[in-house]
Amino acid sequence: MDPNATTPPPTSAGLPDDGLTTRERRLRPALIVNTGEGKGKTTAAMGLALRAWHQGWSIGVFQFIKSGRWVSGERIALETLGAEHQRTGAGGEVCWFATGAGRRWVQDPDAEPAQVDAARNAWQEVKQRLAAQRHRLYVLDEFTYPVNRGWLDLAEVVETLRDRPGVQHLVVTGRAAPPELTEIATTVTEMTKRKHPFDTGQKGQAGIEW
Amino acid sequence: MDPNATTPPPTSAGLPDDGLTTRERRLRPALIVNTGEGKGKTTAAMGLALRAWHQGWSIGVFQFIKSGRWVSGERIALETLGAEHQRTGAGGEVCWFATGAGRRWVQDPDAEPAQVDAARNAWQEVKQRLAAQRHRLYVLDEFTYPVNRGWLDLAEVVETLRDRPGVQHLVVTGRAAPPELTEIATTVTEMTKRKHPFDTGQKGQAGIEW
Numbered sequence: 001m002d003p004n005a006t007t008p009p010p011t012s013a014g015l016p017d018d019g020l021t022t023r024e025r026r027l028r029p030a031l032i033v034n035t036g037e038g039k040g041k042t043t044a045a046m047g048l049a050l051r052a053w054h055q056g057w058s059i060g061v062f063q064f065i066k067s068g069r070w071v072s073g074e075r076i077a078l079e080t081l082g083a084e085h086q087r088t089g090a091g092g093e094v095c096w097f098a099t100g101a102g103r104r105w106v107q108d109p110d111a112e113p114a115q116v117d118a119a120r121n122a123w124q125e126v127k128q129r130l131a132a133q134r135h136r137l138y139v140l141d142e143f144t145y146p147v148n149r150g151w152l153d154l155a156e157v158v159e160t161l162r163d164r165p166g167v168q169h170l171v172v173t174g175r176a177a178p179p180e181l182t183e184i185a186t187t188v189t190e191m192t193k194r195k196h197p198f199d200t201g202q203k204g205q206a207g208i209e210w
Numbered sequence: 211m212d213p214n215a216t217t218p219p220p221t222s223a224g225l226p227d228d229g230l231t232t233r234e235r236r237l238r239p240a241l242i243v244n245t246g247e248g249k250g251k252t253t254a255a256m257g258l259a260l261r262a263w264h265q266g267w268s269i270g271v272f273q274f275i276k277s278g279r280w281v282s283g284e285r286i287a288l289e290t291l292g293a294e295h296q297r298t299g300a301g302g303e304v305c306w307f308a309t310g311a312g313r314r315w316v317q318d319p320d321a322e323p324a325q326v327d328a329a330r331n332a333w334q335e336v337k338q339r340l341a342a343q344r345h346r347l348y349v350l351d352e353f354t355y356p357v358n359r360g361w362l363d364l365a366e367v368v369e370t371l372r373d374r375p376g377v378q379h380l381v382v383t384g385r386a387a388p389p390e391l392t393e394i395a396t397t398v399t400e401m402t403k404r405k406h407p408f409d410t411g412q413k414g415q416a417g418i419e420w
Contacts, residue, residue: 040254047253054283055417073264194398207265
């Protein structure tokens with residue numbers, strides 16, 4: 001049994017001599033990367049969006065691969081919270097962009113150009129919204145795929161995210177986050193697969209996988 | 211750059227010869243463990259609850275350490291979805307039990323008995339609800355702490371979870387999940403810390419950490 005099991009989560013003991021006040025340190029814009037082969041990258045981003053919603057933050061979710069024809073449970077639920085914001089003023093707004101073209105390109109090279117266009121359009125939208133400080137939290141879901149495929153220019157992505165104005169938080173998900181991206185991140189978590197249901201023939205199921 | 215970056219998520223190729231039909235395999239009750247030192251264990255569980263809500267499932271969230279006096283963003287957001295279910299019939303119900311006594315026992319041994327009682331009461335509630343098949347998804351948040359501290363009997367916990375009746379899904383979160391628990395799990399993800407904001411003096415902030 002791990003003796004660490006009962007220690008509390010890390011706290012900010014040992015503050016660096018960076019000249020920031022506690023308040024400034026508390027408000028530092030976060031760039032969170034959820035990567036690795038395991039499950040939980042997207043669901044952790046969506047769980048974070050719940051916290052952001054409660055703070056009344058404007059939330060923009062950009063799904064770079066999933067197409068809008070496939071509507072997930074997390075989308076319906078978060079859009080329900082967005083509608084609640086419209087109706088009662090509680091929480092924050094939720095803007096959802098599932099502008100991908102799906103995973104068809106994996107089997108069918110002819111489908112790749114449509115996905116390339118979709119990813120580049122979504123990225124232009126993100127860039128414009130970051131420049132306009134449109135949201136307080138951005139979820140860039142499955143963003144590492146178009147970056148790693150070379151559909152987006154990595155140097156431009158890094159510069160845009162690093163130099164974003166104001167206090168805009170970002171969560172990026174996807175396997176194999178490139179080092180240039182984790183370098184500028186404030187938090188990097190690798191979801192490591194210890195046991196994956198699909199490895200033992202389990203089928204994906206509604207309510208669990210989507 | 212990882213060549214796996216653009217492969218799709220694992221699919222259930224290579225089905226085992228276990229005599230199950232595809233439908234049975236799809237409906238197998240899940241026991242998901244989110245463990246490790248990194249961030250995202252609880253948020254991933256809450257993101258999964260969004261999918262469950264969309265399926266119309268009854269959801270029971272049991273927070274074994276957090277006390278009800280500290281109301282998190284994810285709680286408010288998910289309870290808002292539960293209220294939406296009451297109001298319109300959309301989604302599923304959400305029952306939330308934050309019955310812990312907080313982390314005071316870490317610094318103050320005198321506070322431990324209250325937390326032990328709280329954890330044992332919460333566990334009795336979970337046991338009764340599992341026996342009654344009260345929920346379709348259970349989130350046992352920070353459950354590994356009372357187990358690893360010996361406040362709950364590990365053998366009884368394993369037997370109860372393993373032998374639960376019907377189709378009841380569970381997500382367990384917390385560091386250092388014991389091997390006896392991961393052994394009976396269908397999915398185990400370790401959230402591995404690559405970079406943690408508190409390590410560089412970042413303070414926890416609303417909307418991100420709660």
